[in-house]
Amino acid sequence: MSQARKLYVKSFGCQMNVYDSRRMADTLAPHGYVETGTPDDADLIILNTCHIREKAAEKVYSELGRVRRLKDAAADDGRRVVVAVAGCVAQAEGEEIIRRAPSVDLVFGPQSYHRLPALLARAAREGRAVDTEFPADDKFEHLASPSAAAIRARGACAFVTVQEGCDKFCTFCVVPYTRGSEISRPVQSVVGEIELLADAGVREVTLIGQNVNAYHGAGPDGRAWSLARLLGEVARVNGIERLRYTTSHPHDMEDDLIAAHRDLPKLMPQLHLPVQSGSDRVLAAMNRRHTRTDYLNVVRRLREACPTLALTSDFIVGFPGESENDFAETLSLVAEVGFSGAFSFKYSPRPGTPGAEMTDQVDEAVKSERLQRLQNAIDDGQATFNRNCLGRTLDVLFERPGRHEGQLVGRSPYLQPVQATAPASLIGEIAAVIITEIASNSLFGALTRAPQTAARQYGPVSTGA
Ligand code: SF4
Numbered sequence: 001m002s003q004a005r006k007l008y009v010k011s012f013g014c015q016m017n018v019y020d021s022r023r024m025a026d027t028l029a030p031h032g033y034v035e036t037g038t039p040d041d042a043d044l045i046i047l048n049t050c051h052i053r054e055k056a057a058e059k060v061y062s063e064l065g066r067v068r069r070l071k072d073a074a075a076d077d078g079r080r081v082v083v084a085v086a087g088c089v090a091q092a093e094g095e096e097i098i099r100r101a102p103s104v105d106l107v108f109g110p111q112s113y114h115r116l117p118a119l120l121a122r123a124a125r126e127g128r129a130v131d132t133e134f135p136a137d138d139k140f141e142h143l144a145s146p147s148a149a150a151i152r153a154r155g156a157c158a159f160v161t162v163q164e165g166c167d168k169f170c171t172f173c174v175v176p177y178t179r180g181s182e183i184s185r186p187v188q189s190v191v192g193e194i195e196l197l198a199d200a201g202v203r204e205v206t207l208i209g210q211n212v213n214a215y216h217g218a219g220p221d222g223r224a225w226s227l228a229r230l231l232g233e234v235a236r237v238n239g240i241e242r243l244r245y246t247t248s249h250p251h252d253m254e255d256d257l258i259a260a261h262r263d264l265p266k267l268m269p270q271l272h273l274p275v276q277s278g279s280d281r282v283l284a285a286m287n288r289r290h291t292r293t294d295y296l297n298v299v300r301r302l303r304e305a306c307p308t309l310a311l312t313s314d315f316i317v318g319f320p321g322e323s324e325n326d327f328a329e330t331l332s333l334v335a336e337v338g339f340s341g342a343f344s345f346k347y348s349p350r351p352g353t354p355g356a357e358m359t360d361q362v363d364e365a366v367k368s369e370r371l372q373r374l375q376n377a378i379d380d381g382q383a384t385f386n387r388n389c390l391g392r393t394l395d396v397l398f399e400r401p402g403r404h405e406g407q408l409v410g411r412s413p414y415l416q417p418v419q420a421t422a423p424a425s426l427i428g429e430i431a432a433v434i435i436t437e438i439a440s441n442s443l444f445g446a447l448t449r450a451p452q453t454a455a456r457q458y459g460p461v462s463t464g465a
Pocket residue numbers: 166167168169170173174175176210211249
């Protein structure tokens with residue numbers, strides 16, 4: 001093995017980027033790279049970028065300005081620092097990144113991570129390397145597995161990518177252009193990775209994908225398996241106690257997936273199901289392929305399957321053409337569903353998407369005012385949901401020490417952070433906690449002797465506005 005070199009990966013954006021960053025580190029570990037928590041002493045700096053938020057590319061260029069200063073300072077000390085840009089901005093900008101930021105040695109898109117060692121060698125040989133192809137080979141088959149030590153260092157909860165890309169083409173979204181069309185990993189590849197994680201102490205797995213419930217990976221029988229069937233298989237892995245999946249599209253909530261919320265005790269009673277708007281007119285302009293009624297029907301069926309289910313969502317406010325009436329429909333949908341939380345953003349055009357070409361853009365001040373009203377409604381729903389947990393006993397998977405000595409922090413089945421006084425030996429374990437206090441973003445509680453049971457047996461937690 002070559003001499004150890006230090007690797008610093010900075011992840012922007014979604015959980016899939018965090019997962020990708022880890023797999024890059026795993027792939028580079030056999031080549032002598034060890035991760036460091038700071039860019040200051042790194043030999044290789046990778047910015048794993050996200051294109052979802054406004055001005056994403058500009059933010060990457062300003063970050064690259066800071067990285068260039070580090071690289072120059074290292075060069076003054078006779079040390080070479082390699083700078084790489086990965087992720088969706090790399091995919092979208094390609095060569096342009098090296099033209100605008102000459103300190104960058106390597107640009108590579110999300111489908112090229114498994115070729116990272118070869119790309120670094122090429123960049124060293126040729127001075128620069130750019131790889132933003134959508135290759136036909138399956139990168140997951142070529143990515144190195146994490147070591148048991150690396151898995152343990154990352155804790156008891158893990159994300160596992162099972163699906164990438166999207167064929168939906170919502171008119172506001174860049175994902176179909178930066179991540180390409182839908183690809184699903186084979187069932188055995190996913191299950192093999194999760195067995196490895198479970199052996200090293202992982203207790204909770206979240207299956208992730210840009211449109212995860214469109215999963216259709218090849219099963220061991222050679223047929224395409226649905227996400228529900230994959231979840232059933234993963235639930236059989238010894239040591240895995242909790243399952244989640246994200247992010248789902250309402251159009252792809254098939255019957256078997258809804259039934260899995262009734263039939264799989266390990267599937268946590270929490271689901272992120274983006275709706276974006278409550279107005280059919282706006283949903284059609286967004287090319288969402290579902291109506292308000294479709295969404296509400298899916299919610300009703302999910303709650304019939306799992307009465308304790310807590311729902312979170314995503315909203316875009318001020319999409320081109322959104323009227324005050326359309327926005328009122330969004331507010332009424334929030335009231336009707338009773339979300340336990342949601343992300344909401346003002347619409348901002350992404351270059352290259354149909355939404356950016358629409359002529360009836362909404363005034364910024366109107367968007368800001370609507371966003372404030374929406375966030376107030378969402379916050380009220382979340383506060384009500386959390387208040388209704390007071391006095392209840394929830395299973396908590398403890399993840400790490402809390403801020404105060406003797407305290408641990410974990411997650412409830414509903415993904416709420418929960419703090420409790422507990423021995424460090426409970427890190428990585430699930431324990432029953434009675435909730436005694438509610439703060440704005442977390443719950444506080446005390447260990448109880450209550451036997452550990454499936455979360456849904458605690459009875460419904462209503463958001464009832
Ligand atoms: S379904 Fe999601 S990822 Fe796909 S285009 Fe729509 S918003 Fe983007």
